[in-house]
Amino acid sequence: MPPSSILQLEHVGRRLAGREVVRDVTFNVARGEVLGLLGVNGAGKSTTLAMIAGVLAPDAGAVKLNGLILHEHLATARTCIGYLPENVPLWPELTVREYLDACGRLHRMDRAARKRAIDRELLRLDLSGMANRLSGQLSLGQKRRLGLAQALLHDPELLVLDEPGNGLDPVQTAQLRELIQGLSDTRATIISTHVLSEVEAMCDRVVILHEGRVRFDAQLAADRGALDRAFLAIARDKTEIAA
Amino acid sequence: MNVLPVARLDLKRLFVRPFAWALGAIALGLLAWLFLLDLNAFLAAQPKLAAAPEANLGYTDLVAAPHLLTFVQLSLLLAPLITMHAIAGERRAHTLPLLFAAGLSPARIVLEKFLASLVFLWLLLILAALIPLSLAHATSPDWGQFCAALLGSALCVAALSAIGIACSAFVSHPALAAMAALLIALVLGILDAGSRMTGAHAGWLDYLALSTHITPFMHGLVRSVDVIYFLLLIVLPLSFAARRLAAEKVRG
Numbered sequence: 085m086p087p088s089s090i091l092q093l094e095h096v097g098r099r100l101a102g103r104e105v106v107r108d109v110t111f112n113v114a115r116g117e118v119l120g121l122l123g124v125n126g127a128g129k130s131t132t133l134a135m136i137a138g139v140l141a142p143d144a145g146a147v148k149l150n151g152l153i154l155h156e157h158l159a160t161a162r163t164c165i166g167y168l169p170e171n172v173p174l175w176p177e178l179t180v181r182e183y184l185d186a187c188g189r190l191h192r193m194d195r196a197a198r199k200r201a202i203d204r205e206l207l208r209l210d211l212s213g214m215a216n217r218l219s220g221q222l223s224l225g226q227k228r229r230l231g232l233a234q235a236l237l238h239d240p241e242l243l244v245l246d247e248p249g250n251g252l253d254p255v256q257t258a259q260l261r262e263l264i265q266g267l268s269d270t271r272a273t274i275i276s277t278h279v280l281s282e283v284e285a286m287c288d289r290v291v292i293l294h295e296g297r298v299r300f301d302a303q304l305a306a307d308r309g310a311l312d313r314a315f316l317a318i319a320r321d322k323t324e325i326a327a
Numbered sequence: 328m329n330v331l332p333v334a335r336l337d338l339k340r341l342f343v344r345p346f347a348w349a350l351g352a353i354a355l356g357l358l359a360w361l362f363l364l365d366l367n368a369f370l371a372a373q374p375k376l377a378a379a380p381e382a383n384l385g386y387t388d389l390v391a392a393p394h395l396l397t398f399v400q401l402s403l404l405l406a407p408l409i410t411m412h413a414i415a416g417e418r419r420a421h422t423l424p425l426l427f428a429a430g431l432s433p434a435r436i437v438l439e440k441f442l443a444s445l446v447f448l449w450l451l452l453i454l455a456a457l458i459p460l461s462l463a464h465a466t467s468p469d470w471g472q473f474c475a476a477l478l479g480s481a482l483c484v485a486a487l488s489a490i491g492i493a494c495s496a497f498v499s500h501p502a503l504a505a506m507a508a509l510l511i512a513l514v515l516g517i518l519d520a521g522s523r524m525t526g527a528h529a530g531w532l533d534y535l536a537l538s539t540h541i542t543p544f545m546h547g548l549v550r551s552v553d554v555i556y557f558l559l560l561i562v563l564p565l566s567f568a569a570r571r572l573a574a575e576k577v578r579g
Contacts, residue, residue: 100578139427139576158430167428171421175336177343186339189332190429234425 088114090150090164090242090272091136097144097296098131105131107296108145113272115241118264120287120304121276124318128296129276130170130246136274137167137244149242162191166235170246170276172227173234176220180211180230183219187234198237205233209263225256232263243273249282261285280311294318333426333436337413337443350408351451354401355458361397362458365390386466391459392476392545398455399541402448402484403516407508409447410491411501413440414572418499423575433572437492437565444488452480472547479544479553483537486560487512493564496571512537 089112098106106128113119123129134140135147138154138161147154154161175183181202188198206212209229214222219230228248235243248264249257264273264286277283283290284304292300292314300314341347369389376384414437417423426436456477459468487508494508495501519536533539540553 134424137424137428138430139424162428162430165428167424169421169424169428173422173425174420175340175422176420177340182339182343186332186336187425189329189335190426190431192329192332194329 088116090115091274092148092151093132093136093145094148095145096132096135096142096147098128098135098140098142100131105296106135106142106293109293109296109298110145111291111298111301113242113274115272116269117289118268118273118275118287120283120290121274121293122278122280122283122290122300123293124278127293129278129293132293133167133244133246133274133276136242137165138162139167163238164241165244166238166240166242167244168231168235168246168248170250172231174219174227174230176218178219179216180206180219180222181215183230184233184237188237191238193238201237201239205236208236209233224251225253225259228252228256228260229263232260236267241271243267243271245273246276247278248275249277249279257282280315283311292318331439331442332429333431333439334443334446337440338446340412341409341443341447347409347447350405351447351454354398354405354451355454357401358394358398358455359458362390362394365393366462385469386459386462387469387472387476387547391468391473392547394459395452395456395476395480396541396545398452399480399483400516402487403512404509405451406444406448406484406487407491407494407505407512410440410444410488410495410508411505412495413444413492414495414568415498415501415504416495419501423572427576433576434569437496437569437572441489441492441565444492445485448484448488449481452477452484456480469547475547475549476545478549479541479557482544482554482557482561483541486537486557486564489561489564489568493568493571496568 091113093109093111096106096109097104109128109132111119121129121132131140135142136154138158141155149157149161149164152160175186178186184202184205185198188201193201206215209232211226211229211233214226219227222230232245232248235245245264249260252260261282264275267273275282275286287304289303290300290311291298292311299318300311302310304311369386372389376382414423417426459473490511491504491508494511495504498504498507515535515537517536519533519539522533523538534556540556543550543553
């Protein structure tokens with residue numbers, strides 16, 4: 085295990101409805117690193133993220149957080165992971181502040197810690213002006229920011245973001261990229277997406293999943309052409325299978 | 328302390344929605360009106376009651392217990408409407424992964440949601456019970472019978488709430504969940520209608536019917552068979568709901 089690694093996936097596998105969705109997946113994520121988890125629809129990205137977030141337990145292998153097996157130390161792990169699912173989870177009848185307060189309660193934060201964290205995240209995500217607005221009335225970009233605020237509320241070491249740019253316009257996408265880059269200094273970030281440009285703009289490293297397996301794992305700065313070649317190889321595979 | 332975070336969240340969501348308030352206000356308004364009608368009939372029947380003291384019917388038999396039974400009958404509709412969003416609503420709002428990621432087990436989520444709906448419905452039951460109790464100083468209620476009727480009503484409302492939670496776990500849309508829960512409650516309510524009309528004994532159909540088990544409570548009789556029936560009607564739907572939610576968590 086590299087010394088600065090926060091998260092390690094070791095030969096992780098998972099079956100869903102009798103189908104092997106994730107097979108023998110191995111990679112690490114270090115503090116300060118933004119890892120892009122790429123893959124076509126159905127490649128196993130969301131299942132992998134759900135295992136990293138502690139929502140699903142792996143059938144094989146181990147997900148380790150700071151060296152501890154995540155599913156054996158869920159209580160500790162929960163305090164280290166911030167998770168934004170693909171669809172922003174919102175209770176539309178609550179105001180932004182009430183929503184974050186409820187999320188803080190779910191993370192077992194005490195009242196004073198919740199208040200401090202809510203004020204901090206409202207400021208960081210530029211939501212202070214709408215703290216008393218109903219969360220259901222926010223625009224899609226604002227909802228994404230609120231989703232990110234709930235993931236950051238307990239100041240996690242590992243941020244897991246599933247398709248964070250879905251449905252955002254170009255301006256909102258640019259703002260989100262800037263935000264994620266700003267957040268990555270002190271924590272590890274995993275972003276799942278199928279948008280190549282998002283990965284190129286935000287990530288230091290890329291892991292490509294295809295049919296549940298890791299098909300590519302490399303630093304982006306090293307060889308940007310390799311990413312295109314990896315995707316072309318996947319496309320060729322799919323064409324051959326179809327033929 | 329963050330005790331029961333899901334129950335607190337659900338209660339907060341119930342209380343900020345005008346729907347729950349409106350539903351509660353309509354139910355209590357209707358109950359108050361029906362209470363006045365019952366009271367009027369009770370006052371009108373005083374000469375007959377005085378002429379037949381051996382019948383031994385008083386305020387609790389003729390007004391207070393029937394009033395609680397009316398609340399139970401109203402709960403056939405109230406419970407599905409209050410519980411329909413419990414899990415189906417979370418599913419539509421995509422908030423279930425948030426609850427799972429916070430380390431809450433499916434059983435705990437279901438139990439806390441049941442608790443939240445129960446707090447709301449029992450609050451309405453207490454308010455409904457206060458209506459006949461407002462005349463307690465002027466009448467001489469049979470406190471034993473009244474407490475038994477209140478206990479029966481509380482158990483029946485809890486069972487209806489558990490059925491609502493289970494329907495909400497199995498059905499994707501809250502409105503469908505409410506309809507399914509209402510249908511189950513109505514079927515349980517009318518299962519013994521035939522035997523009641525003909526006077527014949529219908530065996531297990533009678534046993535399954537709600538009225539078979541709520542009626543003794545209304546007469547002041549607390550029987551273990553009735554308590555067990557309601558406890559089963561609470562535990563079974565809740566365990567089905569927890570299993571359904573666990574399967575959903577595993578499927579991702």
